[in-house]
Amino acid sequence: EAQVTQNPRYLITVTGKKLTVTCSQNMNHEYMSWYRQDPGLGLRQIYYSMNVEVTDKGDVPEGYKVSRKEKRNFPLILESPSPNQTSLYFCASRTGGAVNEQFFGPGTRLTVL
Amino acid sequence: LAKTTQPISMDSYEGQEVNITCSHNNIATNDYITWYQQFPSQGPRFIIQGYKTKVTNEVASLFIPADRKSSTLSLPRVSLSDTAVYYCLVGDDTGANNLFFGTGTRLTVIP
Numbered sequence: 001e002a003q004v005t006q007n008p009r010y011l012i013t014v015t016g017k018k019l020t021v022t023c024s025q026n027m028n029h030e031y032m033s034w035y036r037q038d039p040g041l042g043l044r045q046i047y048y049s050m051n052v053e054v055t056d057k058g059d060v061p062e063g064y065k066v067s068r069k070e071k072r073n074f075p076l077i078l079e080s081p082s083p084n085q086t087s088l089y090f091c092a093s094r095t096g097g098a099v100n101e102q103f104f105g106p107g108t109r110l111t112v113l
Numbered sequence: 114l115a116k117t118t119q120p121i122s123m124d125s126y127e128g129q130e131v132n133i134t135c136s137h138n139n140i141a142t143n144d145y146i147t148w149y150q151q152f153p154s155q156g157p158r159f160i161i162q163g164y165k166t167k168v169t170n171e172v173a174s175l176f177i178p179a180d181r182k183s184s185t186l187s188l189p190r191v192s193l194s195d196t197a198v199y200y201c202l203v204g205d206d207t208g209a210n211n212l213f214f215g216t217g218t219r220l221t222v223i224p
Contacts, residue, residue: 105156
């Protein structure tokens with residue numbers, strides 16, 4: 001089954017404790033993205049990747065890091081999480097250009113205390 | 114990227130046809146119009162895309178007038194399971210970045 005998977009689905013952590021949210025897709029897509037979703041602010045893009053070893057900032061990259069060492073994986077790293085990073089996070093992938101259909105993962109709900 | 118404006122929320126009764134209009138006055142010649150649907154606590158899901166006139170699939174129809182400055186997503190005979198947030202996105206294929214989602218329209222279907 002074609003899908004985007006994220007882990008963990010739920011995470012409660014404390015300020016300053018480094019964490020990684022994994023994202024994996026099995027569709028051989030070149031493009032992968034991370035979004036965060038907050039009430040009243042909609043979906044905002046954090047980082048995106050056009051292919052292996054090629055990443056760039058989205059609209060809200062501060063406090064986040066990403067890497068793309070393999071085509072299928074695109075982990076999101078929070079080196080020193082803060083409470084304002086409490087949010088619902090989505091990973092997405094697509095093939096081809098920006099108008100092509102994006103496939104989203106199930107989401108990771110992160111709470112930083 | 115062309116800016117889009119859509120209603121924040123809409124209510125509808127079950128069985129009715131729902132039309133959600135999106136305004137995109139600054140749409141460019143190469144831009145496509147894409148709609149996504151998002152259920153609570155799930156990622157958005159692509160539902161339909163068009164460039165001009167009318168597009169129909171098994172889920173919805175998309176009406177785009179000749180000037181393309183707006184578009185209307187039409188959901189026939191909605192059910193409670195159509196309660197979701199609907200996003201209108203406008204953009205072309207030239208950029209590497211993704212389309213801008215915004216806050217969407219929250220549709221609530223009432224029994």
